[in-house]
Ligand code: SF4
């Protein structure tokens with residue numbers, strides 16, 4: 001009986017203390033499969049088979065190849081192969097100046113390009129010791145939260161698509177989510193001029209100020225998005241089929257999540273209360289009190305609940321901030337007039353921000369020349385993909401599709 | 417089992433409600449439901465200055481900043497037939513849209529308000545050469561119009577750290 005799954009009951013779950021953290025006892029210290037299992041040594045009960053899922057498969061959310069070793073329909077070993085989308089972004093950034101490099105990181109996490117831009121731009125700002133003016137900080141925060149809503153919309157749509165046609169017929173939820181995502185892209189388009197690859201930020205501030213009437217449009221869109229979100233919740237949260245596909249599927253041990261460096265909703269659904277927006281505030285997050293949703297069941301359903309709650313929270317933050325954007329300039333540095341306008345001092349910095357998928361970090365080393373010596377991007381999706389060899393074992397192929405969808409990896413970011 | 421059927425029917429009720437909603441997809445090419453905003457970045461144009469000459473002074477700032485390296489400008493100094501003053505003119509200006517990432521950095525750095533982006537796309541072509549914009553094509557684009565709001569000067573006025581509020585922010 002899936003409905004009686006104990007961990008989604010509203011009672012407080014039992015906790016265990018592990019190295020200073022209180023983790024939900026029911027999913028901590030779960031037995032771990034061996035990801036390096038020798039297939040020859042395995043004794044299958046039914047027919048053994050190797051199945052390649054991807055790279056060109058719609059439910060791998062990009063170009064991920066999963067090699068599954070199946071015992072009948074149950075997977076006993078899973079090997080993810082990444083790199084099909086490798087474009088050498090880090091190397092490109094090591095050959096570009098601070099001004100030129102911003103549009104490149106847009107292409108990493110193409111579902112949430114603005115967070116990629118912010119992570120890079122903030123690394124340059126930390127190196128230069130520049131603080132953007134308050135108006136830019138608040139605008140950036142609004143943009144990040146709008147981007148989070150758009151990103152979670154795309155995730156929710158594809159997640160329900162992976163689940164099959166039980167939810168309102170065919171790809172209904174998918175199309176509805178794209179419809180609402182378009183509304184947010186319209187806002188970003190009116191502000192920056194592009195729908196996906198914005199190049200909206202620059203070192204020291206933003207490139208674009210808000211056009212007239214933009215704030216009212218944002219508020220109207222937030223009303224619409226919130227209204228429709230309630231519809232999707234009604235279709236999914238209590239839906240018997242949705243629950244039977246997600247509850248208890250792909251349970252992620254919080255210790256494993258921490259060891260693998262997973263972040264975002266994947267971590268918070270396993271009972272670890274960690275979010276850089278609150279724990280290490282950047283941009284204008286210090287001015288708002290960000291409420292972090294945490295679930296303790298660690299399964300696909302918990303990750304779904306966390307993301308839905310995050311969307312509501314993002315709507316709340318946008319509403320709070322958009323009505324009080326402070327006056328003033330949007331840049332701290334003179335607008336760039338040539339390619340070497342930003343002079344880098346020698347030094348090393350690491351900056352991490354909370355992207356919709358977890359901690360997105362940029363590590364930058366400069367020797368004082370106009371271009372950085374080394375740029376390393378820490379993509380949260382790579383760490384989510386690294387969980388697959390553990391989560392897929394013991395699941396059926398149809399569950400693996402759901403598990404992969406619930407982790408929300410973006411392969412452009414994994415491969416860079 | 418009964419639960420599953422009831423929930424499925426309930427989910428379908430949302431689908432039914434959406435049948436009655438206004439449609440959001442554009443029935444292209446017959447009809448456009450929404451226009452691109454003024455800041456939309458699609459094609460390129462090289463505008464003229466107040467004397468009717470090409471405003472570009474072949475300074476190569478855009479060539480140097482372009483992250484994709486797709487702009488090539490060759491210039492020469494000559495006397496202006498209108499004002500009689502000596503200045504630099506582009507002899508050839510090539511912008512290869514095949515590899516453009518529409519980042520607007522060329523507009524950002526232009527010192528003479530010459531290069532601008534357009535809200536209209538170049539007509540689709542049948543070969544790669546059709547997407548290579550030359551000086552003539554870029555100037556023809558400017559005469560045709562559909563220019564984006566952002567000029568180099570407006571962008572920089574908007575980003576100026578000394579600006580008074582509101583100044584430059586309005587399209
Ligand atoms: S918009 Fe295109 S042409 Fe202009 S700098 Fe960017 S890549 Fe180069």
Ligand code: SF4
Nearest residue numbers: 472473475476478526
């Ligand atoms: S378009 Fe502008 S930036 Fe490019 S060469 Fe001409 S004047 Fe210089």
